[in-house]
Amino acid sequence: MLETSARLLRLLTTLQGRRHWAGAELAERLEVTPRTLRRDVDRLRSLGYAVQAFSGPGGGYQLGTGSELPPLLLSDDEAVAVSVALRSATDTFTGVSDAAMSALVKLSQLLPKRLKRRVTALQAMTVSVGGAPVVPADLLVTLASACRDHELARFEYTARGGAPQVRRVEPIRLAHAGARRWYLVAWDLDREALRTFRVDKLSALSVGPRFTPRPLPEDLERHIAESVAGGVHTYRARFRLSGSFEALASRIPSWLGALERESEDTSILTVNAETANGIASLIVLWGFGFELLGTVDGAGTEEVAQALEAAATRLQAGARTLASAR
Amino acid sequence: MLETSARLLRLLTTLQGRRHWAGAELAERLEVTPRTLRRDVDRLRSLGYAVQAFSGPGGGYQLGTGSELPPLLLSDDEAVAVSVALRSATDTFTGVSDAAMSALVKLSQLLPKRLKRRVTALQAMTVSVGGAPVVPADLLVTLASACRDHELARFEYTARGGAPQVRRVEPIRLAHAGARRWYLVAWDLDREALRTFRVDKLSALSVGPRFTPRPLPEDLERHIAESVAGGVHTYRARFRLSGSFEALASRIPSWLGALERESEDTSILTVNAETANGIASLIVLWGFGFELLGTVDGAGTEEVAQALEAAATRLQAGARTLASAR
DNA sequence: TGAATTGAGGACAGTTTCTGTCCTTGATTC
DNA sequence: GAATCAAGGACAGAAACTGTCCTCAATTCA
Numbered sequence: 261m262l263e264t265s266a267r268l269l270r271l272l273t274t275l276q277g278r279r280h281w282a283g284a285e286l287a288e289r290l291e292v293t294p295r296t297l298r299r300d301v302d303r304l305r306s307l308g309y310a311v312q313a314f315s316g317p318g319g320g321y322q323l324g325t326g327s328e329l330p331p332l333l334l335s336d337d338e339a340v341a342v343s344v345a346l347r348s349a350t351d352t353f354t355g356v357s358d359a360a361m362s363a364l365v366k367l368s369q370l371l372p373k374r375l376k377r378r379v380t381a382l383q384a385m386t387v388s389v390g391g392a393p394v395v396p397a398d399l400l401v402t403l404a405s406a407c408r409d410h411e412l413a414r415f416e417y418t419a420r421g422g423a424p425q426v427r428r429v430e431p432i433r434l435a436h437a438g439a440r441r442w443y444l445v446a447w448d449l450d451r452e453a454l455r456t457f458r459v460d461k462l463s464a465l466s467v468g469p470r471f472t473p474r475p476l477p478e479d480l481e482r483h484i485a486e487s488v489a490g491g492v493h494t495y496r497a498r499f500r501l502s503g504s505f506e507a508l509a510s511r512i513p514s515w516l517g518a519l520e521r522e523s524e525d526t527s528i529l530t531v532n533a534e535t536a537n538g539i540a541s542l543i544v545l546w547g548f549g550f551e552l553l554g555t556v557d558g559a560g561t562e563e564v565a566q567a568l569e570a571a572a573t574r575l576q577a578g579a580r581t582l583a584s585a586r
Numbered sequence: 587m588l589e590t591s592a593r594l595l596r597l598l599t600t601l602q603g604r605r606h607w608a609g610a611e612l613a614e615r616l617e618v619t620p621r622t623l624r625r626d627v628d629r630l631r632s633l634g635y636a637v638q639a640f641s642g643p644g645g646g647y648q649l650g651t652g653s654e655l656p657p658l659l660l661s662d663d664e665a666v667a668v669s670v671a672l673r674s675a676t677d678t679f680t681g682v683s684d685a686a687m688s689a690l691v692k693l694s695q696l697l698p699k700r701l702k703r704r705v706t707a708l709q710a711m712t713v714s715v716g717g718a719p720v721v722p723a724d725l726l727v728t729l730a731s732a733c734r735d736h737e738l739a740r741f742e743y744t745a746r747g748g749a750p751q752v753r754r755v756e757p758i759r760l761a762h763a764g765a766r767r768w769y770l771v772a773w774d775l776d777r778e779a780l781r782t783f784r785v786d787k788l789s790a791l792s793v794g795p796r797f798t799p800r801p802l803p804e805d806l807e808r809h810i811a812e813s814v815a816g817g818v819h820t821y822r823a824r825f826r827l828s829g830s831f832e833a834l835a836s837r838i839p840s841w842l843g844a845l846e847r848e849s850e851d852t853s854i855l856t857v858n859a860e861t862a863n864g865i866a867s868l869i870v871l872w873g874f875g876f877e878l879l880g881t882v883d884g885a886g887t888e889e890v891a892q893a894l895e896a897a898a899t900r901l902q903a904g905a906r907t908l909a910s911a912r
Numbered sequence: 913t914g915a916a917t918t919g920a921g922g923a924c925a926g927t928t929t930c931t932g933t934c935c936t937t938g939a940t941t942c
Numbered sequence: 943g944a945a946t947c948a949a950g951g952a953c954a955g956a957a958a959c960t961g962t963c964c965t966c967a968a969t970t971c972a
Contacts, residue, residue: 264960276692294918303588307588329665337684359664548900553908641946643945
């Protein structure tokens with residue numbers, strides 16, 4: 261009974277669109293008798309969806325929160341919004357980036373072309389202050405799909421200080437190391453070994469036919485942890501801000517850095533970035549005074565200090581040109 | 587045939603979880619004959635979902651992008667990720683905030699309690715960026731639901747320079763004006779007139795029983811546009827960089843701003859941000875010298891220039907502390 | 913308190929649909 | 943050319959669905 265299944269889905273859509281529905285109204289919409297509607301509601305219930313009912317004048321049905329999440333039926337606009345939101349979330353929220361990635365892969369494979377175009381168009385317009393992705397979301401989605409679906413990948417890779425090389429790999433895992441850094445862990449077909457690639461060093465990606473996944477090496481997790489942690493060295497600078505932890509916490513976005521209490525009216529902010537200059541950019545975003553305390557491990561402190569001063573000089577010079585022009 | 591409907595849904599879930607599936611594999615999973623599976627696939631197709639099939643060794647089924655978006659079947663983790671992503675997107679991406687809001691309302695009403703708790707926990711870790719008043723996502727979701735479902739709202743409102751008052755309204759529309767500014771347009775029951783409320787000035791919200799919506803005033807759109815328009819603006823600053831367009835284009839990420847050729851060896855970079863300080867942060871990230879030319883429409887040029895100089899001062903002061911400490 | 917509204921659900925009969933079991937055809941890969 | 947795998951027609955028995963007709967139960971409002 262195809263019609264019944266389709267009707268159940270339509271009922272679910274309808275119930276998701278507005279909270280409250282009168283029985284008669286629903287029955288009319290679905291073009292069935294109220295009796296059949298009640299049966300449909302029962303069916304949804306026995307599928308695990310929490311449809312609540314109310315008797316009496318002003319009664320009706322509404323879809324509540326059950327134990328399972330019902331299939332989400334999105335309108336075009338909503339689907340685009342979810343896609344855009346997820347793309348930015350993969351980079352912003354470390355805690356959920358993997359899940360966001362897999363949701364994004366799911367959605368991307370279902371999204372009709374016309375909607376994909378809209379997402380791309382929106383994405384191009386979006387500039388987010390300080391928290392912008394360094395790795396294009398499309399690339400990530402493609403790689404994540406390749407991992408999930410066991411599809412060969414082929415790309416140009418520019419290793420540290422080397423020339424671009426073409427690599428052919430069996431993708432295994434996409435690893436996220438916070439602060440906008442993504443790594444592809446894959447089996448390198450030419451070198452016959454497990455390799456880790458920085459996604460931002462990777463270009464001209466194409467994914468090929470499926471491969472049968474080889475058994476995962478036992479030390480995969482360790483391999484990931486090591487190659488991801490060691491690869492690039494980050495700057496982790498500590499700043500002293502004046503203001504109590506409570507007062508500052510609400511005004512500092514979590515992706516900017518980690519905040520700790522120092523004393524009653526000072527706090528310490530630790531900022532991570534890939535370049536000393538990135539540190540400067542982030543601390544400018546904070547918008548108020550600060551004291552540079554140094555880097556977490558002591559290394560690179562001088563560079564960071566120099567970067568801050570150089571940035572100060574550039575800002576002043578750049579702003580002054582305008583003033584003198586008038 | 588409840589079993590059939592449930593099975594179709596399961597099939598859809600399965601197909602969303604991985605790209606490629608062999609027919610036999612699917613049949614086994616769903617505990618039906620291959621023949622019935624083929625019929626199920628047919629059923630999905632006639633419901634409008636693009637299931638593709640491939641013959642021969644290595645053949646099988648995969649769910650492609652059809653003309654309609656199929657119901658999205660999310661795992662727990664994915665649902666949490668989508669919710670978190672949407673919450674931040676409502677504030678970040680002006681272009682899709684309404685759609686994101688309605689998707690969020692939909693999702694929030696379906697999300698099982700255990701998942702809601704996880705979202706809340708994650709949300710608590712995420713705080714939004716400096717200065718501007720922040721509107722809690724929960725408040726927005728509640729208000730948006732109230733608009734959609736025609737539920738009375740009651741809250742305390744602190745008008746400009748006034749004391750908090752209790753208001754009882756019929757919510758009509760939630761309007762977004764970029765830069766974390768949200769407005770509730772509602773019919774004020776005590777004043778018997780259309781009113782606009784700034785959501786960040788509103789507290790102790792409770793939503794009551796349903797009301798029958800009165801006909802929308804004809805000038806609603808105009809009313810919204812007017813009461814919302816005041817006060818929001820983005821900064822669009824133009825900078826001159828030395829270097830040819832070709833040389834710079836490859837070194838400036840596209841999200842930083844739009845680059846144009848000016849002359850053989852200078853280019854113009856246009857940077858957008860919501861605060862003058864955001865402009866400063868972005869231009870620092872560029873890492874080389876620049877000249878501030880002003881803002882695109884001329885307005886706010888002074889503020890941007892001042893923000894750059896202020897940032898320079900802060901950077902110098904902050905960096906100097908370290909030097910003097912040694 | 914009583915009338916009106918609205919959902920719940922049992923029973924029944926006729927119709928429709930579904931499933932599994934054949935079997936043949938057509939596409940694709942090696 | 944052989945093997946693999948999806949497509950789909952035919953058929954019969956079983957199962958499910960729908961509308962109709964009724965009786966109950968819950969809730970609201972006068």
